[in-house]
Amino acid sequence: MIIAIDGPAASGKGTVARALAAHFRLPHLDTGLLYRAVGAEVLARGLDFSDVPALAGLAAALDVQNLDGEALRTGPVGEAASRVAEIAEVRQALIDLQRDFARQPGGAVLDGRDIGTVIAPEAEVKIFVTASPEARAARRYAELSARGEPVTPQSVLEDILKRDQRDSSRAAAPLLRAVDAELIDNTELDKQASIARALEIVARRTGRG
């Protein structure tokens, strides 16, 4: 069973994806980490975001076994990730490993922006997780400020709105709800309620509880 979960920044898609993966004992891939790893390398090496061959080369050489999720989940790396994610050549370099992950025997859970539309359009279950920009910004602000990042509620909201705009309007695999994706708007739902909705969707679509 392939479960594809997409949605905008800080919507809670990773929270839902991890819970479904644990519940159904499936491997999980947070595909945002791939773009974050490329973005972090661009920053670390001082590369220009317009240097397409160099950025595509970084993506092709990514060591996916050793991604440091904690170090990659910062505001500046998220911004860099969304910039490299606009580049078709970077996306192309990351496609096969995501598709191979999705199609492994027994299935998998993947979350990102283009899982239900591009990476695994054949997924049995597709869920689009969203929430209002204000709710997402409040959650992300709590997360980043607890880690000591110098953010304000206003700067996080501006970052979220900018990222929404960039992710939705790019030409290459924009953030889109697949036509057959079920919607969870968790603006008014806590984590447990959001996960419970996702479990109901899987049960309805596949008969698996």
Ligand SMILES: Nc1ncnc2c1ncn2[C@@H]1O[C@H](COP(=O)(O)OP(=O)(O)OP(=O)(O)O)[C@@H](O)[C@H]1O
């Ligand atoms: N329904 C919810 N209610 C309140 N907080 C939530 C909810 N779902 C997730 N969160 C919290 O919001 C933050 C963002 O959640 P999460 O990392 O799952 O989002 P995401 O969409 O995967 O983010 P990203 O786009 O950065 O990958 C986390 O701190 C998480 O604990």
Ligand SMILES: Nc1ccn([C@@H]2O[C@H](COP(=O)(O)O)[C@@H](O)[C@H]2O)c(=O)n1
């Ligand atoms: N399938 C994906 C996943 C992510 N992106 C881009 O990476 C940025 C960071 O992702 P997070 O989920 O960790 O916030 C995101 O803003 C996207 O630009 C993508 O394009 N496709």
